[in-house]
Amino acid sequence: MESASTNTATMDKKHSNSVLMPSISHAFRNSWKKKDNEHKPPPKTSNSMAGMVEFIGLIKVNVVKGTNLAVRDMMTSDPYVILSLGNQSVKTRVIKSSLNPVWNEKLMLSIPSNMPPLRLTVYDRDTLKADDFMGDAEIDIQPLVSAAKASENSDVNDSSTQGKWVASLENTVVKDGVITLAKGTVKQEIALKLQNVEKGILQIELECVPLTQ
């Protein structure tokens, strides 16, 4: 370090100490107070840009029912379903004490442009300990999205002339996931055999609404 610059810095510090000290400490007090009150600082622009995802449409999921689900309490379970697509996640209500729950609950998720698989996970709600896993399943939504886009671009809009797209669902399907067009909406009814669990079938209906712009 050169002595000249050190001297300058010391001089500056002394100068600011004598003149600006009261206002600086006041500013610090204010900034601390502000942090305590707000808890969350506003997100930086670069962060929010990095987290931005482009959506190409909406997927409506009707979680219809579960059949012969796994037992996680003494005799039964309190099942609910978590749906996740990319970073989003939504869940159904809990049906108390049932291995054949009927939710009939419609949930909606935005479809990211990279079209990740739709994940469904079933849990047993417990009050005194962590919820227990009751199986999961994954659905490739690309065939449904393609069908929805095709039907949108097509002039013909009745179900008889529309082709049928059979979804590729690997080994998780019980019932064929045939995609159908009825009254201008593209739908897919699927019965899924839950994976990583001893038993259980989940029945859902998917509907895709592409964004036109």
Ligand SMILES: [Ca+2]
């Ligand atoms: Ca339970």
